[in-house]
Amino acid sequence: MYNKKTVGVETLLGDPKKAVIKLALPMIAAMSMQTIYNLVDAVWVSGLGADALAAIGFVFPFFFLVIGLSNGLGIGAGSAISRRIGAQDKKGADNVAVHALIMMLLLTVLFTIPFYAFTDELFVLIGAGNTADMAIAYARIIFAGSIFIFFTNIANAILRGEGDARRAMYAMTLGAGLNIILDPIFIYSFGLGVAGAAWATIVSLAITSIIMLNWLLFKKDTYVSFKFDDFKFDKDIVKDIFRVGLPAAVMQISMSLTLLIMNLIIVQVDSTDGVAVFSTGWRVVTIAILPLMGIATAVVSVTGAAFGARSFDKVNIVHLYATKLGLIIESVIGVATFILAPQIAAIFTQADGMEHIASELTFFLRIICLFYPSVSFGMLSSSLFQGTGKGMYALILTVLRTLILTPLFAALFAFNFNLGLNGVWWGLVVANVIGPAVAFAWARLYIQGLMGETAN
Numbered sequence: 001m002y003n004k005k006t007v008g009v010e011t012l013l014g015d016p017k018k019a020v021i022k023l024a025l026p027m028i029a030a031m032s033m034q035t036i037y038n039l040v041d042a043v044w045v046s047g048l049g050a051d052a053l054a055a056i057g058f059v060f061p062f063f064f065l066v067i068g069l070s071n072g073l074g075i076g077a078g079s080a081i082s083r084r085i086g087a088q089d090k091k092g093a094d095n096v097a098v099h100a101l102i103m104m105l106l107l108t109v110l111f112t113i114p115f116y117a118f119t120d121e122l123f124v125l126i127g128a129g130n131t132a133d134m135a136i137a138y139a140r141i142i143f144a145g146s147i148f149i150f151f152t153n154i155a156n157a158i159l160r161g162e163g164d165a166r167r168a169m170y171a172m173t174l175g176a177g178l179n180i181i182l183d184p185i186f187i188y189s190f191g192l193g194v195a196g197a198a199w200a201t202i203v204s205l206a207i208t209s210i211i212m213l214n215w216l217l218f219k220k221d222t223y224v225s226f227k228f229d230d231f232k233f234d235k236d237i238v239k240d241i242f243r244v245g246l247p248a249a250v251m252q253i254s255m256s257l258t259l260l261i262m263n264l265i266i267v268q269v270d271s272t273d274g275v276a277v278f279s280t281g282w283r284v285v286t287i288a289i290l291p292l293m294g295i296a297t298a299v300v301s302v303t304g305a306a307f308g309a310r311s312f313d314k315v316n317i318v319h320l321y322a323t324k325l326g327l328i329i330e331s332v333i334g335v336a337t338f339i340l341a342p343q344i345a346a347i348f349t350q351a352d353g354m355e356h357i358a359s360e361l362t363f364f365l366r367i368i369c370l371f372y373p374s375v376s377f378g379m380l381s382s383s384l385f386q387g388t389g390k391g392m393y394a395l396i397l398t399v400l401r402t403l404i405l406t407p408l409f410a411a412l413f414a415f416n417f418n419l420g421l422n423g424v425w426w427g428l429v430v431a432n433v434i435g436p437a438v439a440f441a442w443a444r445l446y447i448q449g450l451m452g453e454t455a456n
Contacts, residue, residue: 175208
């Protein structure tokens with residue numbers, strides 16, 4: 001039973017539509033701050049030239065791998081915590097949180113050591129070419145400081161899992177704000193170039209980690225409690241976390257692999273300039289769907305609590321309401337992106353040597369924004385599956401979209417239809433319309449099954 005019912009827990013167990021809004025808004029606000037950081041970071045790096053942007057483009061897949069592993073573990077832990085909150089199992093929620101932190105430390109070691117040791121060989125192998133030195137300098141720092149990426153993502157997931165989206169927002173906003181301040185200092189004032197951007201990221205995350213560590217382990221005003229002295233390994237908890245977390249991590253990894261594959265396809269049909277267009281344009285895409293990501297975090301927590309309480313009607317309400325909300329928001333963002341594409345491209349191509357990719361970047365933005373509205377159907381359906389403990393369903397849908405449909409249509413349009421680089425962009429659009437449609441249809445069938453159980 002509860003012995004410390006926080007505002008976040010009351011939100012999770014209350015009206016589902018209000019819960020989605022209350023949990024999503026702080027995350028959207030935090031991610032908007034990160035949007036500003038992403039824009040500022042890209043602008044500062046673009047001042048170093050197209051090669052610098054291309055170098056970071058080659059590191060992106062591995063950076064997303066770190067994010068993917070930590071987010072995967074966090075989503076698994078957050079889902080398990082919220083389901084136990086719904087089932088009124090306080091002790092179980094505490095145990096999940098402790099297991100999540102220990103698993104995070106083990107995962108950090110397994111990632112950091114091999115990637116840091118073989119950084120040089122890695123970027124030569126994937127064809128970084130004349131940008132390899134800059135890519136290696138950036139990657140070494142990111143790999144060495146990956147502990148802070150892992151911890152901040154796990155801590156944020158634990159807070160979201162217990163409905164404390166506001167404090168998660170504070171942490172994310174702080175990290176982004178520090179990054180904005182430190183970027184020009186490390187890149188230009190200290191003369192570190194591309195490596196300075198990596199240092200700004202790691203230092204800001206380290207400061208954020210210290211604050212979050214204080215919240216969770218020392219201040220002790222969260223719903224979950226951390227009791228390491230009487231910790232006992234529980235394979236059932238590990239399985240529960242992995243049942244959602246492992247597929248979620250693989251989902252993120254599949255996205256990283258897709259970026260690698262896309263880079264290879266782009267180099268075959270164009271050059272490293274094409275990679276610069278893609279990496280810069282994809283940064284805009286991730287910014288555009290940030291509101292959906294905020295809503296998705298809310299869907300995981302709210303559906304998890306509803307599922308734990310066996311309130312399947314709430315699960316249904318959350319899925320439809322969140323999808324409708326996401327569709328409206330992304331339609332507006334898509335139209336705005338299409339209209340403002342030249343201005344957006346100009347922001348990233350003001351530096352010397354960047355002007356020649358402005359028109360290509362504008363074209364990329366105007367094609368890619370066509371799939372923004374459809375993303376809500378796929379992302380929020382995957383979040384529903386994660387919240388209810390069906391992580392493998394979400395994984396299957398993501399692999400279908402990222403590793404099957406995206407490379408398939410990109411290669412088909414680029415090579416078979418002889419559309420070159422533009423064909424790659426059109427392939428992305430087609431894959432990101434078909435994939436979400438399949439996801440939404442599956443989610444509706446799944447919910448109908450749950451509602452049928454209630455009726456029986």
